[in-house]
Amino acid sequence: MRLLLVEDDDRTAAFVRKGLTQEGYLVERASNGEEGLFMAQHGHFDAAIVDIMLPKMDGLKLIENLRASHIKIPLIVLSAKKSVEDRIRGLHSGGDDYLVKPFAFAELLARIQALMRRVHNVAEPTSLKVADLSLDIAKRKVTRAGIEIDLQQREFALLEYLMRNQGRVVSKTMIMENVWGYDFDPVANVVETRICRLREKVDRNFSPKLVHTIRGAGYLLEPRT
Numbered sequence: 001m002r003l004l005l006v007e008d009d010d011r012t013a014a015f016v017r018k019g020l021t022q023e024g025y026l027v028e029r030a031s032n033g034e035e036g037l038f039m040a041q042h043g044h045f046d047a048a049i050v051d052i053m054l055p056k057m058d059g060l061k062l063i064e065n066l067r068a069s070h071i072k073i074p075l076i077v078l079s080a081k082k083s084v085e086d087r088i089r090g091l092h093s094g095g096d097d098y099l100v101k102p103f104a105f106a107e108l109l110a111r112i113q114a115l116m117r118r119v120h121n122v123a124e125p126t127s128l129k130v131a132d133l134s135l136d137i138a139k140r141k142v143t144r145a146g147i148e149i150d151l152q153q154r155e156f157a158l159l160e161y162l163m164r165n166q167g168r169v170v171s172k173t174m175i176m177e178n179v180w181g182y183d184f185d186p187v188a189n190v191v192e193t194r195i196c197r198l199r200e201k202v203d204r205n206f207s208p209k210l211v212h213t214i215r216g217a218g219y220l221l222e223p224r225t
Helices: 010-022 033-042 059-068 084-092 105-120 153-164 172-180 190-202
Strands: 002-006 026-030 047-051 075-079 097-100 127-130 133-136 141-144 147-149 209-214 218-224
Touching: 002 010, 002 033, 010 026, 010 105, 026 033, 033 047, 033 059, 047 059, 047 105, 059 075, 075 105, 097 105, 127 153, 127 218, 133 153, 153 172, 153 190, 153 218, 172 190, 172 218, 190 209
Parallel strands: 002 026, 002 047, 047 075, 075 097
Antiparallel strands: 127 133, 133 141, 141 147, 209 218
């Protein structure tokens, strides 16, 4: 899941980004309102976390511009302002939820999960399954044919992305954007290397094979004999 974080305070941004990344989210950060508006208008995000006090354009104005542009991205407003009036302003501007600083990370995470459930009117899936390969999102656990497979964090994120796109060819660019993020400085063959390691772990000793290279197009996860 891709999240946009619009926060000018480096310490807060690092705290939020680290926590969400560890939970398996892909987080892109904007450090001012104008940058945040541009990213929200031109990127593809599942939700956004927007601070009110931002340079160049405050968070409320950013949200108002998004809603005026008919961009319906779910939004959580962050603010040090605690008054009821300020909360009402944040919600009336187009925010879907309001969280007062300082906040516990666990509360932010719970609000994001609750917001996504409300938006989609369904519970966020806690597990994915393709053939005999199972991935438990909540427990960060992967098994195949009942055998647990130990994956590094990036390998887990890559497998989750492939499983969410089961039967669909995904390009290297799509993988880079959704697993590493726009601001990742790629090194040569990083996708190929990770795919190779993932295939070694989930396919080598099992049948049918699941991870396939589609020459000139990208990668595909589906059962093939």
